[in-house]
Amino acid sequence: MTGLSISERAEALATVPDWRLVDDRDAIERRFTFNDFDDAFAFMSSIAALAKEQDHHPEWFNCYNRVHIVLSTHDAGGLSTRDICLARSIDAIGQ
Ligand code: HBI
16 A cells, blocks of 8 residues: 555555455455345445545446445555545445
């Protein structure tokens, strides 16, 4: 994570245990499953509001009741504390 030591990075990642590191790039990901499309889309709408507030935006894929989210900081070329903050906010509204 840009600007963080290895131990600070590990500490930050430990605060989002439901997220895993993406294999082929410096990013984290999490998959969510909902009852139906309405619930998945409501979740995405809440995240859109968070993204606007934080000026930080997810990469995501939705198929019916599933939402796959990848977080990385394009400006930094990899993970940053902004991704951790957004992941924690998403966790707070997700399952
Ligand atoms: N979202 N994931 C992500 N990464 C960024 O670097 C980023 C962003 N949202 C807005 C943003 N950067 C702005 O600072 C501008 O660079 C668009």
